[in-house]
Amino acid sequence: MTKVSFLNDYSEMGCPEIIEKLSQIKLEKNLPYMNDLHTKNAKQYIREKIGDLKAEILFMTTGTQVNLVAAAAFLRPHESIICVEDAHINVHETGSIESTGHKCIPVKGSYGKVTVEDIEKVCGPKYWDNAGILCVKPKMVYISQTTEIGTFYTKEDLIALRKVCDKYNLYLYCDGARLGSALACSDVSLECLAKYTDSFYIGGAKNGAIFGEALVILNDSLKTDIGFIAKQNGAVLAKGWIISFQFEILMQNGLYERNGIHSTKMAMFLYERLKELDFKFFVESKSNQIFPIFSDKMIVELKKDILFDIIDEYDNHRKIVRFVTSWMTKIEDINYLIDRIKEIKSFKNLKR
Numbered sequence: 644m645t646k647v648s649f650l651n652d653y654s655e656m657g658c659p660e661i662i663e664k665l666s667q668i669k670l671e672k673n674l675p676y677m678n679d680l681h682t683k684n685a686k687q688y689i690r691e692k693i694g695d696l697k698a699e700i701l702f703m704t705t706g707t708q709v710n711l712v713a714a715a716a717f718l719r720p721h722e723s724i725i726c727v728e729d730a731h732i733n734v735h736e737t738g739s740i741e742s743t744g745h746k747c748i749p750v751k752g753s754y755g756k757v758t759v760e761d762i763e764k765v766c767g768p769k770y771w772d773n774a775g776i777l778c779v780k781p782k783m784v785y786i787s788q789t790t791e792i793g794t795f796y797t798k799e800d801l802i803a804l805r806k807v808c809d810k811y812n813l814y815l816y817c818d819g820a821r822l823g824s825a826l827a828c829s830d831v832s833l834e835c836l837a838k839y840t841d842s843f844y845i846g847g848a849k850n851g852a853i854f855g856e857a858l859v860i861l862n863d864s865l866k867t868d869i870g871f872i873a874k875q876n877g878a879v880l881a882k883g884w885i886i887s888f889q890f891e892i893l894m895q896n897g898l899y900e901r902n903g904i905h906s907t908k909m910a911m912f913l914y915e916r917l918k919e920l921d922f923k924f925f926v927e928s929k930s931n932q933i934f935p936i937f938s939d940k941m942i943v944e945l946k947k948d949i950l951f952d953i954i955d956e957y958d959n960h961r962k963i964v965r966f967v968t969s970w971m972t973k974i975e976d977i978n979y980l981i982d983r984i985k986e987i988k989s990f991k992n993l994k995r
Contacts, residue, residue: 793928823850823903
């Protein structure tokens with residue numbers, strides 16, 4: 644029987660504040676299609692937090708849907724998106740970007756992050772003098788905060804990316820599925836994202852919401868007809884307040900930030916405990932995802948009562964695993980995991 648889960652940060656229903664509010668509004672009659680008071684309040688709270696009262700904000704069900712709508716709305720038919728090879732849009736969204744008629748241009752990156760050098764290589768003369776109009780035109784740079792391997796962009800990174808994007812007339816777009824954790828472990832704030840990106844989204848599902856994400860558009864040229872394009876792609880709910888009321892709660896009293904701080908704090912506690920046991924890590928992550936290297940035998944034993952992901956092979960007898968903590972992770976969960984690891988090491992004499 645599974646005792647604890649470190650599989651992801653979205654298996655719980657939703658944080659108590661949201662569940663309580665849902666109970667309070669369950670019999671309300673609200674205007675449809677995001678014309679309700681909850682949506683208006685949530686938009687205002689977000690605008691105030693990011694420091695841009697003109698930002699366009701749309702609430703959608705999933706991150707994949709947000710990314711798809713952004714690609715469909717922001718790009719012309721011959722334009723494409725630069726992203727790292729393991730970017731969510733490139734490997735985990737079932738070709739949703741390609742379904743809009745646009746192509747992902749994967750680059751190597753560094754520690755899960757797109758670099759200025761990556762963009763220069765794709766957009767510079769060495770690429771274009773050789774191919775020109777025979778290739779799709781790069782128009783948007785996709786980044787994730789945090790990345791797929793738990794790393795994050797710093798303010799300095801964003802400034803550098805903004806500069807090279809301006810050089811080549813590219814949009815800078817940020818996937819914020821785990822933005823709650825990123826705010827806790829990086830020097831990039833919501834205001835910073837609003838200053839240096841053209842658009843980003845605030846992830847709700849992985850930071851305490853039942854479901855839902857908030858697309859924020861800063862660049863005025865990208866706001867035109869966005870509502871029509873979102874509706875055409877099935878991204879406008881009749882019962883829109885079901886998403887937006889959650890952001891109305893998350894954006895008040897520091898709840899969104901507190902959820903992110905807790906999930907990140909729990910991950911760092913687990914990280915330190917594993918280091919004490921001399922485990923090595925695939926990457927030095929400071930977010931709510933950590934990636935220790937475990938032996939195959941250790942994994943077999945842990946899988947009996949703990950949920951977690953295996954990311955990749957490390958060598959012939961070891962694998963990279965992923966532990967994810969959430970707003971709901973408890974110290975007791977981590978202690979249980981550590982006790983099981985100690986027990987397995989002690990009684991099985993397994994290689995790490």
